[in-house]
Amino acid sequence: MKRRNFLKSFGVFSAAAALPAVEVLGREKSQVKKVQGKVTAAGKGIAHVVISDGYNVVKTGSDGSFGFEPHVNAEFVFLSVPSGYAIPHKKGVAxxxxxxxxxxxxxxxxxxxxxxxxxxDKHAFIVWGDTQILTKEDAELLKTISAPDTKALVASLGQIPVHGIGAGDLVFDKFELYADYKEAVGTTGAPFFQVIGNHDIDYAARTDDRSQATYKENFGPTYYSFNRGKVHYVILDNVFFIGTGHRYIGYLTENQLSWLEKDLQHVPAGSTVVVSLHIPSDNGAKRRSGAKEEELGGVTSNRAALYAMLKPYNVHIMSGHTHFNENWEKDNIMEHNHGTVCGAWWTGPICSDGTPSGYGVYEVDGNDIKWYYKSVGFDKTHQISIHKKGRMAEHADAVVANVWNWDPKWKVEWLEDGVAKGDMEQIIGYDPEAVELYKGPAMPVKHTWVEPSLTEHLFTAKPSANAKVLTVKATDRFGNVYTKEVTLG
Incomplete structure (x- = not known):
């Protein structure tokens, strides 16, 4: 810029600087000078409850009262539900x-x-990944198959408190179906917290901030926290709409990270923290495909900042988005990237990696968490699928097993006619059933863009020529043993 133009511009700014800031900046002005209130149980105040507007984080006094001036951009005041208290909800929606x-x-x-x-202190939670209903037909499947399965699972857990987490993509861009989603969770018997996904945002909005309006009308803030027993739960929004088309990146805004810093100040070091977000913080997709760069919309680009904040804690991250199931662990963090309730977008019974449509189940005792993947329509022992020789072209002489909730602390072995043969060989590949159902430009008919995805929870074994039965034996990190056999020949 030339000096004369700069001085001219500077003079205009200087004159304007004397005016009230709202006139210069066009700042949206809120009339709210103070929010105040009280957290109670049976008419008595509850002390030390964390209250926030997404910017400020305060605690209630000894009588349960609080008060502060909300941030000019704040939309909600919310509490971090304290341990020992039931989750307030409206027909299942927190x-x-x-x-x-x-x-x-x-x-x-x-x-x-x-x-x-x-x-x-003893409780459980369920994670629904990507219900992603696009049509009333999808909604009916959710309400008549998936939700009743979840209801039965909740009942089987007994008298312990149970809550659910809808890990984003609650609908498939069809906001009118939020009513159906709510109806579904309302029948499960567990109050559900929600995560915003990339199909829960308004792509007609001009900015990321404004893309969340409809979601907020239905479910409130897009980031918040709550507590159960000794576990602190955090919900984050890592879907950042870049303002054009249906394009987004996995990214956590500074507002959220700043809020999280304040929120975690009230959580003792060494505690167990469960973080839920839609897009995985990280996964192995780049490594499995041999890509040079990771997909910006597939993982969280500034995850290092999140990890640094979480370093003092024992952390489990719950994510969805990918429509495959994957568990990874490093240092103090384990991430569970969930297979989906909708499978491959309600086109078939399995996800793109061969994981059955289903959800994660987590049982908590103090700081200890145990988990399994619950396939819809099956009991909790259903953890393996087996494919006979010839179904996987690259390993035509091998039996292939898919152990979808595998992580590196599992052991996968095989037996031939009852005789132990050792560990199965782990491979990266495509699940044979997923290939048959989804591979090709004309399949599946409902959504022809669905394709199988690479996975590393496949295992192979080559039986001898005269073998009659091959048995897969998978032992999870908790010592639970699952078996499945296939008749050869």
Whole structure:
């Protein structure tokens, strides 16, 4: 810029600087000077409960009261539900927030809670990855098959508290189907918290911030926390809409990271922290495919900042998005990237990697978490699929097993006619059934763009010519043993 033009521009700015900031910057002005309120149970205040507007983080006093001036951009005041109290909900949808009335100079808020008899040190939670309903037909499948399966699972867990987490892509761009999603979770018997996914945002919006409006109308804030027993739960929004087409990246905004820093100040080092987000923080897709760069919309680009913040804790990350199942572990973090409730977008019974449509089940005792993958329509022992020789072209002389919830602490062995033969060979490849169902430009008919995906939870064994039965034996990290056999010949 030439000096004369710069000085001219500077003069305009200097003159404007004397005016009120709202006139210079066009800042949206809220009338709210203070929000105040109380967290109670049975009419008595609850001390030390964390309250936030997504920017400020405060704690209730000894009488359960709180008060602060909300940030000008804040939309909600929400509480981090404390341990020992039931999750408030409306017909299964977690109800932990109040929308800020921007036209009121002061707002009084009450958060009434109920004590859980017997406490919640022992509890469980369920993770639904990608329900992703596009049509009323999809919604009916969710409501009549997946939700009843979940309801039965919740009932089987007994008297312990159970909650659910919908890990994003609750619908497939069809916001009118949020009502069906809510109806489904309302029948499960567990209150559900939600995560925003890339198919839960408005792509007609001009910015990422504005793309979340419909989701917020239905489910409230897109990042928040809550507690159960000794575990601190965090929900984050890592879908960043870049303002054109249906394009987004996996990215955590500074607002969220700044809020999380404040939120974690109230969590003792060494605690177990469960973080849920839609797009995986990381996965092995780049390594499996041999790609030179990772897909910006497939993982979280600034995950290092998140990991640094979580370093003092024992961390489990819950994600969806990929429509395959993968578990990885490094240092203090384990990520569970879930297979989906919708399978391969409601086109067949399995995900793109051969994982059956289903959801994650996590049983918590203090700081200890154990888990398994629950396939819809099967009991918890269903953990292996077997494919006979010839079904996988690259390994035509081998039996192929898919152990979809595998992680490096599993042991996968095989027996031939009852005789132990040792470990199966792990490979990277495509699940044979997924190839038959989804590979090719004309398949599947419902969504021809669906394709099988590479996975590393495949295992092979080459039986001898006269063998009659091959048995796969998989032992998970908790010592649970699962077996499946196939008749040869």
């Amino acid at each position: 109800d932990f927030y109040v929308k800020i009335d921007r036209n009121a100079p002061q707002q009084n808020i009450r958060f009434p809670l109920d004590v859980i008899k017997g406490g919640d």
